[in-house]
Amino acid sequence: MPDFSPTEYAVPLFVIAVLAEMIWAKFRAPETYEAKDTLVSLAFGLGSTVAGALLGGFALALFIKTYDWRVFDFGPEWWAVWWAWPVCFVLDDLKYYWVHRAGHRIRWMWAAHVNHHSSQHYNLSTALRQTWTGSLTFGFLFAVPLVLLGFHPAMIAICGGFNLIYQFWIHTEAIKRMPRWFEAVMNTPSHHRVHHATNPRYLDRNYAGVFIIWDKLFGTFTPEVDDEPIRYGIVKQLGSFNLLWAVFHEWIGMIADIWRAPWRHKLSYLLREPGWSHDNSRDTSDMIRARWLARTGQDRLPASMSVADRNRIADAGEAA
Incomplete structure (x- = not known):
């Protein structure tokens, strides 16, 4: 052929x-x-x-x-x-x-x-x-x-x-x-x-x-709604048109996180979802979405979510 x-x-x-x-x-x-x-x-x-x-x-x-x-x-x-x-x-x-x-x-x-x-x-x-x-x-x-x-x-x-x-x-x-x-x-x-x-x-x-x-x-489908304008990009926007930064910024960030993390958490920064942090200082997409769902009353928090993440969302809701 x-x-x-x-x-x-x-x-x-x-x-x-x-x-x-x-x-x-x-x-x-x-x-x-x-x-x-x-x-x-x-x-x-x-x-x-x-x-x-x-x-x-x-x-x-x-x-x-x-x-x-x-x-x-x-x-x-x-x-x-x-x-x-x-x-x-x-x-x-x-x-x-x-x-x-x-x-x-x-x-x-x-x-x-x-x-x-x-x-x-x-x-x-x-x-x-x-x-x-x-x-x-x-x-x-x-x-x-x-x-x-x-x-x-x-x-x-x-x-x-x-x-x-x-x-x-x-x-x-x-x-x-x-x-x-x-x-x-x-x-x-x-x-x-x-x-x-x-x-x-x-x-x-x-x-x-x-x-x-x-x-x-x-179970990952969501339809587009007409009453909410879409914001494109990533959760933490690049803020730059530098090509090399656009290509490698997440590799740089991931390696830096692995370098600074305690030994028992280093592998998690490689294999866990983006936004995960061992000290709960950041939000994953699951947490951002779940917090929005809970705030709007459209759904319950996912059953798979950890107790620590549930508590963080609850604390954020009380603070809001």
């Missing part, structure tokens, strides 16, 4: 779409784009391409070696097994949901993924804010079960490429809602705006790549 990368063919369409959205924004929503922010997003996209070429070899070698241990064999002409392609696409999207969710719940992985959320603007150029350091988090290991099931690494890569292409168009405010049947099954601009929001009701929701059904199935 010839080497094929769907994202390479899609690049001209990406450029045309960004330019078209810029024209739309000029007349309809000029605040959508900010020149320096867009330049940082473009630099992210270029840098991630270079980083992928330099660091992706290890993952490829691992997948090829793992393929020798596959449970099912689709034969030497695996690319001609037509039904394997849609199955692989769906399973790869399920894999994406879980690696994406882990990217928000494990600080080591968040250090790489935070790049994608660092813009306070939401437009098609934001989709190009791809990580330079993703290979360092070993998120690619989530694809190993697909390889063991017999899907060739090239098939997985091609399906992943089409998944990435699909996600490009949902980074826009130009489209408000898709038809109801489409919104029920597929990820859309409305659903993904929620994912990029810092509003407490939206934190760490809607992890889907292509199919929003995963969020509905695993």
Whole structure:
């Protein structure tokens, strides 16, 4: 089978779409784009391409070696097994949901993924804010079960490429809602705006790549509401257009926390959720969201929340 990368063919369409959205924004929503922010997003996209070429070899070698241990064999002409392609696409999207969710719940992985959320603007150029350091988090290991099931690494890569292409168009405010049947099954601009929001009701929701059904199935779905303006970015905004700071700021912060922490807590700063601290000096997204839910009376605190975190939320509520 010839080497094929769907994202390479899609690049001209990406450029045309960004330019078209810029024209739309000029007349309809000029605040959508900010020149320096867009330049940082473009630099992210270029840098991630270079980083992928330099660091992706290890993952490829691992997948090829793992393929020798596959449970099912689709034969030497695996690319001609037509039904394997849609199955692989769906399973790869399920894999994406879980690696994406882990990217928000494990600080080591968040250090790489935070790049994608660092813009306070939401437009098609934001989709190009791809990580330079993703290979360092070993998120690619989530694809190993697909390889063991017999899907060739090239098939997985091609399906992943089409998944990435699909996600490009949902980074826009130009489209408000898709038809109801489409919104029920597929990820859309409305659903993904929620994912990029810092509003407490939206934190760490809607992890889907292509199919929003995963969020509905695993309890992480929240619909967009029309009566609350969305605030984009991260809880602690960058406050800078410095590219290198945007790329590495969370790695720097995480390493500093690990260095200063008592020995018994060092690993937690690597593997616990972003915002966690051993001295309760910071808030996690769960705590921010739970406090908002408790204050508005819309839900009870999560049963999984620790006693210490519950007490902190109660104390904050009394102080307010």
